[in-house]
Amino acid sequence: MIILVRPQWLRKNFDGITFWPFIIIRHKHLCEDIVFINHERIHLRQQLELLIVFFYLWYVTEFLLRWMASGNRRWAYRNISFEREAYIYEHDIEYLGKRRLWNFLKFIP
Helix, strand or coil, X not given: CEEXXXXXXXXXXXXXXXXXXXXXXXCHHHHHCHHHHHHHHHHHHHHHHCCCHHHHHHHHHHHHHHHHHHXXXXXXXXXXXXXXXXXXXXXXXXXXHHCCCCHHHHHCC
């Protein structure tokens, strides 16, 4: 389910965020952006695989470790295994139909 929120409710650099089972977006036009929605749907699948709670624990832990190692928040975010998978496959609209279980593990360096 997609929820449109006021822009100030999300961090200024976030156009959207996925909290199972919702895709929360900042701008109405993003509802029609199939690439953006596919990216967020990939996160929904990842969350399901890790029983939701473990996804968030893993996501935050991986982000913090990468941020501490690099000192760069943006780099840390872009290199989280979940984000790497979602960014690589966001243009492949058929991806979720052929995606293997735990596929994000391939993106852990």
